[in-house]
Amino acid sequence: EDQQAPAKAPLDPKKVLIVYLSRTNNTKAVANMIHRAMGGTLVALELEQPYPANYQATVQQVARENEAGYLPPLHTKIANLQQYDVVFIGFPTWGMQLPPPIKSFLNEVDLSGKTLVPFNSNAGYGVGSSFATVKALAPKSTILEGFSTRGGIERDGVLFVMEGTKEKQVQTEVYAWLKRINLLGTK
Numbered sequence: 001e002d003q004q005a006p007a008k009a010p011l012d013p014k015k016v017l018i019v020y021l022s023r024t025n026n027t028k029a030v031a032n033m034i035h036r037a038m039g040g041t042l043v044a045l046e047l048e049q050p051y052p053a054n055y056q057a058t059v060q061q062v063a064r065e066n067e068a069g070y071l072p073p074l075h076t077k078i079a080n081l082q083q084y085d086v087v088f089i090g091f092p093t094w095g096m097q098l099p100p101p102i103k104s105f106l107n108e109v110d111l112s113g114k115t116l117v118p119f120n121s122n123a124g125y126g127v128g129s130s131f132a133t134v135k136a137l138a139p140k141s142t143i144l145e146g147f148s149t150r151g152g153i154e155r156d157g158v159l160f161v162m163e164g165t166k167e168k169q170v171q172t173e174v175y176a177w178l179k180r181i182n183l184l185g186t187k
C-alpha cells in the first residue's frame, strides 16, 4: 500500500465531456474506451455538410479548407457546456493537421478555464501539428498530455482496425495514459 499518495476521488462523470470526430470509427472506438473508464457525456461531432464518401475527394476538400482557413459549420451543438470541467477532444490526423471541423469546434465554444485532453488516431504518421493547434486555439485552457494510436489507413482501403488484440492493447494503453495524467481516481 502506498502511504505517500493520498486517495484521490475519481472525477464526477457529470463534469466530463468527450467530443470526437471520426470518419471510419477508429477515433470513435478510442472515445468509447475513454468513456468506459471515465463515464461522462459522449458526443460525435457532425457537420452541416458531411464530407464526401470518396477518400481522395475528402483529402482534396480538407486541403482546400486548411489553405483557406475555412471553418466548416457544425450541426452538433453542445448543451450545458458550463457543467463540464474536463473536455476530451478526439480526432484523426488529416493532412498531418487538426481536421477543420475540430478547428470549427474550438473556434465556436468557450473552453476557457477548462482542462482539455486531446486524443487521436492516424495511419501511422503521427499527430502532425494537430495537438499543437489544439493548444493554440484554446489558449485559456489547461491542456493535458494527449493520447495517440495507429488507426486505419483509408488510402490503402484499411478502414476500422480497433478490434480483437488491437482493441485490447489500445484499451490497456488508454487506462495507463488516464492514470499517468491523473484523471483516474486512486484507492
Ligand SMILES: Cc1cc2nc3c(=O)[nH]c(=O)nc-3n(C[C@H](O)[C@H](O)[C@H](O)COP(=O)(O)O)c2cc1C
Pocket: 021, 022, 023, 024, 025, 026, 027, 028, 055, 058, 059, 062, 091, 092, 093, 094, 095, 096, 097, 121, 122, 123, 124, 125, 126, 150, 151, 152, 153, 154, 159
Ligand atoms: C482526409 C484524410 C486525411 C488523412 N491524412 C492523414 C495523415 O496526414 N496522416 C496520417 O497518419 N493519417 C491520415 N489519415 C488517416 C486517418 O488519420 C486514420 O485512418 C484514422 O485512424 C482515421 O480515424 P477515424 O477512423 O476515426 O476516422 C487521413 C485520413 C483522411 C480521411
